[in-house]
Amino acid sequence: xxxxxxxxxxxxxxxxxxxxxxxxxxxxxxxxxxxxxxxxxxxxxxxxxxxxxxxxxxxxxxxxxxxxxxxxxxxxxxxxxxxxxxxxxxxxxxxxxxxxxxxxxxxxxxxxxxxxxxxxxxxxxxxxxxxxxxxxxxxxxxxxxxxxxxxxxxxxxxxxxxxxxxxxxxxxxxxxxxxxxxxxxxxxxxxxxxxxxxxxxxxxxxxxxxxxxxxxxxxxxxxxxxxxxxxxxxxxxxxxxxxxxxxxxxxxxxxxxxxxxxxxxxxxxxxxxxxxxxxxxxxxxxxxxxxxxxxxxxxxxxxxxxxxxxxxxxxxxxxxxxxxxxxxxxxxxxxxxxxxxxxxxxxxxxxxxxxx
Numbered sequence: 001x002x003x004x005x006x007x008x009x010x011x012x013x014x015x016x017x018x019x020x021x022x023x024x025x026x027x028x029x030x031x032x033x034x035x036x037x038x039x040x041x042x043x044x045x046x047x048x049x050x051x052x053x054x055x056x057x058x059x060x061x062x063x064x065x066x067x068x069x070x071x072x073x074x075x076x077x078x079x080x081x082x083x084x085x086x087x088x089x090x091x092x093x094x095x096x097x098x099x100x101x102x103x104x105x106x107x108x109x110x111x112x113x114x115x116x117x118x119x120x121x122x123x124x125x126x127x128x129x130x131x132x133x134x135x136x137x138x139x140x141x142x143x144x145x146x147x148x149x150x151x152x153x154x155x156x157x158x159x160x161x162x163x164x165x166x167x168x169x170x171x172x173x174x175x176x177x178x179x180x181x182x183x184x185x186x187x188x189x190x191x192x193x194x195x196x197x198x199x200x201x202x203x204x205x206x207x208x209x210x211x212x213x214x215x216x217x218x219x220x221x222x223x224x225x226x227x228x229x230x231x232x233x234x235x236x237x238x239x240x241x242x243x244x245x246x247x248x249x250x251x252x253x254x255x256x257x258x259x260x261x262x263x264x265x266x267x268x269x270x271x272x273x274x275x276x277x278x279x280x281x282x283x284x285x286x287x288x289x290x291x292x293x294x295x296x297x298x299x300x301x302x303x304x305x306x307x308x309x310x311x312x313x314x315x316x317x318x319x320x321x322x323x324x325x326x327x328x329x330x331x332x333x334x335x336x337x338x339x340x341x342x343x344x345x346x347x348x349x350x351x352x353x354x355x356x
Contacts, residue, residue: 024243061309066206094166129325149341149345176189246323
């Protein structure tokens with residue numbers, strides 16, 4: 001545990017993630033305009049006809065997600081009873097509030113408030129995208145947010161592990177139910193199942209097997225200090241390369257509808273602050289200690305944007321409005337989460353009387 005009052009810093013990539021996304025956006029759009037034939041060739045590389053699962057993007061997303069899954073210790077679930085109130089509150093907001101509140105905000109803004117500027121077809125695409133984004137609770141980046149708020153590592157680890165397991169069961173039916181109800185888009189459930197298998201089950205299983213094997217053979221110190229740092233740059237490069245390709249596929253939409261990017265960000269921002277505030281308030285009401293309340297608020301608000309991007313692409317294609325909406329979530333997440341971290345650190349005194 002980092003001593004209280006110690007200066008905590010993100011690495012260069014994490015601190016400037018929004019800048020890197022903006023750079024990837026610029027490069028991708030330029031590639032889409034200047035090399036249209038190459039972009040079209042990459043777009044047509046799919047696992048099957050009209051599958052929308054692009055081979056290049058699928059490989060990059062797997063390279064992005066697998067290193068993150070290595071950090072999850074499912075043995076920590078045995079300690080689930082040690083933080084019952086914090087876990088219960090975060091699970092309640094993650095799965096019974098967050099996806100539904102995002103569906104409402106998406107429907108309100110895209111179908112009504114922003115309708116004159118975006119039209120009905122794009123409204124449905126953007127609604128689908130933000131719902132997919134909200135239905136996947138954050139995993140890897142939560143460890144960063146927890147660190148910055150002196151969060152309890154044991155609670156954070158257990159919460160992430162439980163969310164990953166719940167996603168295996170609830171992610172597909174929640175997305176199917178909410179997207180179908182809030183938009184005019186068809187949601188082929190089998191494609192959702194394929195997305196879950198490809199982007200959760202496979203990397204999760206591979207990560208768990210790799211972690212268990214290497215911990216036994218090499219030990220925890222080697223695994224944490226040697227192996228994980230080697231894969232970290234792979235995950236980063238895969239993320240950036242994925243974004244470049246996505247924005248290349250989106251080049252025409254972005255240049256013609258850049259204003260839409262700003263509009264998409266508005267309900268996402270509202271949803272993040274709404275859910276983080278709800279978790280934090282409930283933690284205070286139920287007298288949960290600050291080391292659980294702060295990371296709980298961040299887990300309750302942030303998103304597993306890698307899975308969201310992959311699912312949106314699988315359902316509607318890399319050039320869709322749904323995919324664009326999930327990428328906007330990446331663009332706004334870091335500065336928003338840092339602002340929530342700052343608020344939590346300034347208000348830790350609210351939890352002086354915590355009993356759990």
